[in-house]
Amino acid sequence: MELKRPNLKPWTLNDYQSAIDRYLLPRFGHYQLDQISTALLEDFIADLRNTGLKAKTIVEILRVLNQHFRYAVRRHHIRYNPLTDVEKPRLDKPEIDFLRVEEIRKFVATLPRDWKTSEQLQKSFFNRIPKLPEPLRGVVIRYYVQNQKVERIARDLSLAEGTVKSRLHRARQVLQFLPSRNDFHGDYIFFLIAILSGMRLGELLGLQWNDIDWETKKIRVRRALWRGKINGKWQWVLQRPKSKAALRDLDVSEDLLQELRKHRLACPKSHNELVFCTQAGEPLEARSLMRWHFEPALKRAGLRKIRFHDLRHTYASLLIAQKESPKYIQTQLGHASIKTTFDTYGHLMEETNPVAAARLSAVVLNGSAKSR
Numbered sequence: 001m002e003l004k005r006p007n008l009k010p011w012t013l014n015d016y017q018s019a020i021d022r023y024l025l026p027r028f029g030h031y032q033l034d035q036i037s038t039a040l041l042e043d044f045i046a047d048l049r050n051t052g053l054k055a056k057t058i059v060e061i062l063r064v065l066n067q068h069f070r071y072a073v074r075r076h077h078i079r080y081n082p083l084t085d086v087e088k089p090r091l092d093k094p095e096i097d098f099l100r101v102e103e104i105r106k107f108v109a110t111l112p113r114d115w116k117t118s119e120q121l122q123k124s125f126f127n128r129i130p131k132l133p134e135p136l137r138g139v140v141i142r143y144y145v146q147n148q149k150v151e152r153i154a155r156d157l158s159l160a161e162g163t164v165k166s167r168l169h170r171a172r173q174v175l176q177f178l179p180s181r182n183d184f185h186g187d188y189i190f191f192l193i194a195i196l197s198g199m200r201l202g203e204l205l206g207l208q209w210n211d212i213d214w215e216t217k218k219i220r221v222r223r224a225l226w227r228g229k230i231n232g233k234w235q236w237v238l239q240r241p242k243s244k245a246a247l248r249d250l251d252v253s254e255d256l257l258q259e260l261r262k263h264r265l266a267c268p269k270s271h272n273e274l275v276f277c278t279q280a281g282e283p284l285e286a287r288s289l290m291r292w293h294f295e296p297a298l299k300r301a302g303l304r305k306i307r308f309h310d311l312r313h314t315y316a317s318l319l320i321a322q323k324e325s326p327k328y329i330q331t332q333l334g335h336a337s338i339k340t341t342f343d344t345y346g347h348l349m350e351e352t353n354p355v356a357a358a359r360l361s362a363v364v365l366n367g368s369a370k371s372r
Helices: 010-028 038-050 055-074 101-109 118-131 134-146 150-156 164-175 187-197 201-205 254-266 286-300 309-321 326-333 338-350 353-371
Strands: 218-221 224-230 233-239 248-251
Touching: 010 038, 010 055, 010 224, 010 233, 038 055, 101 187, 187 201, 187 254, 187 286, 187 309, 201 224, 201 286, 248 326, 309 326, 309 338, 326 338
Parallel strands: none
Antiparallel strands: 218 248, 224 233
């Protein structure tokens, strides 16, 4: 780990350490390196499958283990990497989903377009309080005033029946429509940029105002926001994106820039100059953003449940429908290789092939007719 540390992002180090602590040390920590055989590894993989872990997670665990063995071979501690002949879980290509044009319009129409002030939030909150049953009002008001955690609310509501998970879910259902003091109210511009730029979630959360070039109409992707444990403590980290190709300049329209200007006038100040932040100027928490903003917006629009990453696929599908070149699509998405672009979106490009063939035929045949 010390050897790897200088070259890895904090989130990658965190994943490595998690794989070691949760899976590798408990299973192999008492073995000598040369005692770990291919048979032991195959039994390990079978046990991981039986726990219900996804194939992708198992492959990531094996990737960490493989680096240990490769290091040991290089240092001549062992002569052979026992993972070499192990049959790894097959990773099925995930199906991509994306919003069609009409679905985009429905989704965007449900998004609030204004950043509410604290006074407006309080007014809205107290207008809705009478709708709650009498026993819940005091608890919910304490939640709003003290910004208590959901776990405390579950206890205060005396939700004693069911599992801990089900009790928390019921508490969240009660509180879902109530705004937190530090809630985020830039939904419209946040999700609009996601659809019209294809930026990854971490890239959007780490976007700063100086990344926007108002003159050349570009958004410069230079960092991503990550939240995780470093040395046992939860921290926010602004880091360079996952690859060099992810450092890119995105073309954006004047209409989108105009919406960003409106957002800049209304949004709170952030000490990191973040474009998207809480009302206290702090970084946004991705899971909360998905649970309380993205998923409810999909429901309001009457759309199926999709992942946030599918908005990136939506952007790619829009570019393909406009007949943009694969190379341009690659650079806008920040793919390290055009092979990734073709592997991911090749089937969408195939849908345009008959139209392209018809245009080509018309050009050639019309040209031939004129020459005769």
